[in-house]
Amino acid sequence: MQSKFHFPRYLTAAILAIALSPGNASAERIDVMNSGGFSAAYKALAPGFEQASGDTLNTAWGPSMGAAPEAIPNRLQRGEPADVVIMVGYALDDLIRQGKVSADSRQNLADSRIGMVVKAGAAKPDISTMDGLRQALLNAKSIAYSDSASGVYIESKLFKLLGIEEQVKSKARMIQKIPVASLVAKGEYELGFQQVSELLPVSGVDFAGRIPEQAQSITTFAAGIPSNALHPEAGRKLIRYLASPAAHEAIRDSGLDSLPSSP
Known part of the structure; x- marks a missing residue:
């Protein structure tokens, strides 16, 4: 049996360019840590972002919390590299309080039911x-x-x-x-x-x-930039794209609820 839905190519390079910051002088490898709830939307949107930006996304997967070695907080504790983390909002807030993620980088991406x-x-x-x-x-x-x-x-x-x-x-x-x-x-x-x-x-x-x-318990997924990120500006560009109106269709098709975009 096939998956319940298929992700078309949602975005052209021209539409993507609206969400990307100007003046991208050189391509970067953006290290991303992503939790399961946002993964389907992310996988649908990532190829278009890479094509339009020239950047490469290197993604590690793991839960937002818990004792598993793959959990995002545990990956960060071990010193694994990350330019962006995408995870449950309240777990991200814990990392912000610990000084591991920059508070001014926090961006809500979607609600999950x-x-x-x-x-x-x-x-x-x-x-x-x-x-x-x-x-x-x-x-x-x-x-x-x-x-x-x-x-x-x-x-x-x-x-x-x-x-x-x-x-x-x-x-x-x-x-x-x-x-x-x-x-x-x-x-x-x-x-x-x-x-x-x-x-x-x-x-x-x-x-x-x-x-x-x-x-219901509505879980908000959010993204942020780790305090020791090697490519923070490239990471912010990815977050702006994932939070932009151009990403809403893929987010909704994945089973999440899109959120009003920030001005």
Whole structure:
């Protein structure tokens, strides 16, 4: 089964040039650390940026938080090079407070909401209401959610909000590193919850929808420049592009919500 959507070439070099800063004298290698929720939009937009700017993006992937060696804060702690970090906004704020990211470089890029998938061909519960979501969770034999911001919210708050924490705790699991939808596709879990932008690209599952707005935890993805970046101006150029109106279509197609662009 193919991915649920395909990324066309969204932007011509002329449109991209609007988002790029003037006077780019020489091409740079921009080292980027990017977390999963923004990855689909980033992958769609990166080739056009490279073509228009002449810069090369060297990207490392990892979660915004947690104990995994790949987590962005842990990569920075080890001294891995980065000119731009793209991650959950509140985790980026922690790095700013620690002096690891320049405060004046912070830029919101997109909002992310939580959705649910089932194995391809399986019945899709109606989770458009609070009662529907509650019943789907109670009826499910197994439930999986990620170890990122969405999963932390589900485990610590959503089950309590729905009043079913005790009923589901024995069949609900937090999944580390592996995309939740990939395990649902294999039949290892009946329901899978993660940020929509991380569910949509996975084959072998059907998207059941977003959880109700009353139950949502909206995660904002943001970008910033590490304090020791080797190419900070090139990094700022990339951030301006990702935050520009020219990037909004790719952001929305990835399952994220685009944000009003800064003046």
